[in-house]
Each structure stands twice: as structure tokens, then as C-alpha cells.
Amino acid sequence: MSDSITEIETYGVERIPDADRTARPLDLFRVAFGGANTFATCVLGAFPILFGLSFWQGLAATVLGLVTGALILAPLALFGPLNGTNNAVSSSAHLGVHGRVVGSFLSLLTAVAFFSISVWSSGDALVGGAHRLVGLPDSDLSYAVAYALFAVLVLVVCVYGFRFMLFVNKIAVAAASLLFVLGAFAFAGDFDPSYAGTLAPGDPLFWPSFIGAALIVLSNPVSFGAFLGDWSRYIPASTPRSRVVAAAFLSQIATILPFFFGLATASIIAGKAAQYMDPAAPNYVGGLLAVSPAWYFVPVCLLALIGGMSTGTTSLYGTGLDFSSVFPRFSRVQATVFIGTLSILFIFAGRFAANLTQSISTFATLIITCTAPWMVIMMLGYVTRRGWYDPDALQVFNRRQRGGRYWFTHGWNWRGMTAWLASAGVALMFVNLPGQFVGPLGGLAGGVDVSLPLGLAVAAVLYLVLLNAFPEPREVYGPRGPRLVRAADTPVLPIVDAARPVAEPAA
Numbered sequence: 001m002s003d004s005i006t007e008i009e010t011y012g013v014e015r016i017p018d019a020d021r022t023a024r025p026l027d028l029f030r031v032a033f034g035g036a037n038t039f040a041t042c043v044l045g046a047f048p049i050l051f052g053l054s055f056w057q058g059l060a061a062t063v064l065g066l067v068t069g070a071l072i073l074a075p076l077a078l079f080g081p082l083n084g085t086n087n088a089v090s091s092s093a094h095l096g097v098h099g100r101v102v103g104s105f106l107s108l109l110t111a112v113a114f115f116s117i118s119v120w121s122s123g124d125a126l127v128g129g130a131h132r133l134v135g136l137p138d139s140d141l142s143y144a145v146a147y148a149l150f151a152v153l154v155l156v157v158c159v160y161g162f163r164f165m166l167f168v169n170k171i172a173v174a175a176a177s178l179l180f181v182l183g184a185f186a187f188a189g190d191f192d193p194s195y196a197g198t199l200a201p202g203d204p205l206f207w208p209s210f211i212g213a214a215l216i217v218l219s220n221p222v223s224f225g226a227f228l229g230d231w232s233r234y235i236p237a238s239t240p241r242s243r244v245v246a247a248a249f250l251s252q253i254a255t256i257l258p259f260f261f262g263l264a265t266a267s268i269i270a271g272k273a274a275q276y277m278d279p280a281a282p283n284y285v286g287g288l289l290a291v292s293p294a295w296y297f298v299p300v301c302l303l304a305l306i307g308g309m310s311t312g313t314t315s316l317y318g319t320g321l322d323f324s325s326v327f328p329r330f331s332r333v334q335a336t337v338f339i340g341t342l343s344i345l346f347i348f349a350g351r352f353a354a355n356l357t358q359s360i361s362t363f364a365t366l367i368i369t370c371t372a373p374w375m376v377i378m379m380l381g382y383v384t385r386r387g388w389y390d391p392d393a394l395q396v397f398n399r400r401q402r403g404g405r406y407w408f409t410h411g412w413n414w415r416g417m418t419a420w421l422a423s424a425g426v427a428l429m430f431v432n433l434p435g436q437f438v439g440p441l442g443g444l445a446g447g448v449d450v451s452l453p454l455g456l457a458v459a460a461v462l463y464l465v466l467l468n469a470f471p472e473p474r475e476v477y478g479p480r481g482p483r484l485v486r487a488a489d490t491p492v493l494p495i496v497d498a499a500r501p502v503a504e505p506a507a
Contacts, residue, residue, distance in 0.1 A: 045262020
């Protein structure tokens with residue numbers, strides 16, 4: 001494939017040939033950081049203040065959530081260079097040839113949710129800024145035009161593919177970062193780091209609020225888990241793995257910039273225009289415009305436009321890629337156009353017909369609660385396999401074949417599937433998002449939302465227990481054998497066309 005940004009990418013989820021894998025870890029950093037260095041991340045950064053924390057408490061919760069989320073995310077970057085395909089396809093090794101659809105649909109739902117959040121928040125900021133700056137009517141028509149502008153631009157970039165997306169993010173990373181730094185001058189006179197929050201000392205709601213804020217921050221890097229392989233698959237397999245992991249980790253640590261911007265400006269809004277930080281009806285975008293100096297309205301509009309483009313492209317690109325992997329009859333371009341069109345319809349219906357702008361945030365949080373255990377299974381699978389995979393066997397589903405190292409039982413690895421289903425189910429039961437969604441066991445931890453750490457722990461323990469109690473075939477572990485778990489001498493079926501009948505081995 002040519003490196004030209006104007007040539008439409010034709011690769012789907014098939015293994016990228018070595019000759020075309022010319023990306024660097026720095027490129028992975030740019031795409032991953034660019035996708036999060038946006039206005040939508042600023043909105044997440046405002047949550048600690050919205051929960052009643054002081055500025056310094058909010059900063060501590062932000063750093064805790066960000067570092068923990070980056071540590072969870074970073075190893076997921078390794079699968080792309082190893083296998084030359086996206087992470088959903090790589091998950092065939094641990095969930096089975098058919099079980100890999102779990103990763104595809106998790107990434108599909110996550111991408112649509114975050115694409116919607118990005119378009120709505122950026123569109124609102126653009127219209128609000130233009131209204132204050134030049135008197136643009138604050139009407140549904142104005143919002144509709146802003147949303148359509150974002151959506152169409154994003155769809156065009158995603159159709160062209162990875163090289164064009166990388167080009168956009170190179171610009172977006174520098175431009176958005178500059179605008180955030182410019183914001184430091186805009187708000188320097190109003191910012192007070194001694195902002196005390198609304199929680200009284202010793203308030204019983206402190207720890208639920210602190211943990212809740214940290215988990216919201218943590219959800220941002222975790223949301224990239226299913227997508228990292230979409231971008232890292234263009235990195236050569238010979239690239240040192242430490243550099244790939246470091247690029248993914250640092251890309252999220254760098255998002256302290258938009259998180260800090262959101263946290264600092266939210267504390268200013270809480271002090272000067274508290275009505276915008278009402279937990280019952282928060283409006284961070286409106287509050288930001290209310291406290292901004294007039295000269296910063298144009299940077300806010302630019303930040304909204306650049307951020308919407310960056311987050312939208314990273315979300316929608318992965319969505320089209322995953323959809324083409326589940327339904328191989330669609331090319332990557334066809335799948336991107338199809339899913340992009342559906343996403344645009346969802347955005348307009350959700351904003352103007354069903355008022356989903358609040359519930360979609362809850363929906364995104366619940367999806368991430370289910371995605372995190374899947375990420376743990378992938379990471380532990382990598383460790384037990386010593387990083388060894390059979391790229392050809394990973395493509396069995398895409399080629400409509402049967403058999404191979406990762407066929408397991410009728411195309412499903414019930415060990416990985418059981419661990420994921422159980423841990424995701426437990427996590428959902430312990431979700432505690434007051435006013436949005438509270439699971440049946442959400443109140444057992446004194447109001448603290450322990451769903452995500454509990455889901456991670458259950459997935460790790462249960463998966464390792466199942467691998468030891470019911471060993472996988474020795475052939476899935478490669479020449480060096482397994483690590484931490486046992487292997488069985490179960491025969492592995494040869495790869496054959498789907499039309500040919502094969503006898504299933506014992507589980």
C-alpha cells in the first residue's frame with residue numbers, strides 16, 4: 001500500500017504485509033493521544049468538581065485514574081505488531097474463532113457511544129462559541145449544521161483510512177495542545193487552586209465521590225483497549241515491544257493536559273457560575289463559555305472543531321474496521337460508510353428526538369465495565385502464551401474456514417468466554433452511578449462504585465483457574481510451551497473450508 005494520504009486504504013482485518021508496515025511507535029502515540037486530547041476529555045475532567053471534590057482532591061483522583069487506566073491499556077498495543085491485525089481478530093486466540101466477535105461488538109458499541117459524545121460536546125461548544133462571538137442563532141438548525149459538519153468530515157477521513165487519519169492527528173495533537181496552553185493565559189486570573197469543593201470535611205460521600213471520579217477518568221484510556229490494534233498493526237513486528245507499550249502508555253499520560261484543563265476550568269465555573277455545575281443538570285460547555293474572556297471564544301470553537309475531528313476519526317475508523325471483520329462481505333470502505341451513516345442517524349435522533357445525550361454517557365460507562373475484563377483476559381492470554389501467536393490461524397473466521405489452533409470447541413473457547421461473561425456480569429451488578437444506573441449489588445460497598453476493579457479481579461482469577469483446571473491444547477502455546485498454566489495433549493483440527501465436515505475434538 002502507498003504511503004500517500006490521498007490513496008484510499010483497502011486493507012481490512014487481514015494480516016498487513018510486512019512491506020506495508022512502516023508506522024512507528026511515535027505514530028501510535030500521535031493517534032492515541034490525538035483521539036483523547038479533545039474537548040470530550042475536558043468534559044470528563046470536570047467530573048471531580050461536579051462530584052463535590054476540591055481542586056487538589058480532584059487532581060489526585062485524576063492522576064490515580066489516569067495512571068491506572070494507562071497501565072491497563074498499554075499492553076493491548078502489542079497484539080497489532082505481533083499479528084498484523086486488529087485486537088478483535090487477535091482475541092480469537094483466547095475466546096475462539098467465533099468468540100472473537102465479543103471484541104468486535106464491544107468496540108463497535110464503544111466507538112458509536114464515544115463518537116456521539118464527541119460530536120455532541122464539540123458541536124455544542126462550536127455553536128455556543130459562535131453565538132457569543134458573532135450572534136449565531138442558538139437554534140436546533142445551528143446545532144444540526146454543526147453536528148453534520150463534524151460527522152461528514154470524520155466520515156471522509158475514515159474512508160481514506162489510516163494514513164489520512166494519522167495526518168489529521170499530527171495536526172490535531174499540536175493544535176489542540178497549543179489551544180489548551182493558550183487557555184492557561186485565558187483563565188490564569190480566575191483560577192484558584194485552593195477551591196475547596198462542596199463536600200464538608202469528613203463527609204461520608206467523600207470516598208464514593210473520589211473513587212467515582214477516578215473511575216470516570218480511568219474509563220477514558222480503557223475505552224481505547226479494543227482499538228489499539230487498529231493502529232499498531234502498521235508497526236513492524238520487529239519493533240521492540242517496550243517501545244510499543246511505552247507509546248501507548250505515554251499517549252494516555254499526556255492527556256493530563258485536557259483533563260487538567262477540564263478540572264481547572266470546572267473549579268472556576270463552580271465559583272463564578274455555579275448554576276452550570278448543578279449535578280442534576282450539568283452544563284460544562286455552557287459554563288466554560290460563560291466564564292471565558294471574549295478573545296478565547298475563537299480558540300474554544302477551534303478546539304471543538306479539532307477535537308471533534310480527532311476523537312471522531314479514531315472512533316469511527318475502528319468501528320468500520322471491526323464491522324468488516326465480523327461481516328467479511330463488506331470491504332473496509334463499505335463497512336465504514338455503512339456504520340458511519342448509521343452513527344450519524346443515531347446522533348441526530350439521540351439529540352433531537354430521544355434526548356439521549358445524558359443516557360449515552362451511562363451507556364458508554366457500562367460498555368467499558370464489560371470491556372475491561374475482556375482486556376484482562378487478552379493480557380493474561382498474552383502472558384500464558386509467552387507472546388506467541390499463529391497469525392494464519394487467527395484469520396480462519398475471516399476466510400470462512402474451520403479448524404486450526406484456535407478452533408477449540410465449535411469455534412468457541414469456553415474458558416475465556418466463561419471468564420468474560422462471569423466477570424462482566426459481576427461488574428455490572430456492582431455498578432453504582434447515582435441517578436443513572438445502580439446495579440442490584442451497587443450499594444454493598446457503602447456507595448463506592450467498585451464495579452471496574454471487581455470485574456478486573458474476577459476476570460484475572462477465574463481465567464487462570466479455568467486454564468489450569470481445563471488445560472488448553474499444547475499447540476496453542478507454541479514451541480516454548482505455556483507459562484503459569486498447564487497444557488493438554490488435545491489434538492488440533494487442520495484448517496479446512498467451512499463446507500467440509502470435521503470431527504470436533506474433546507474439550
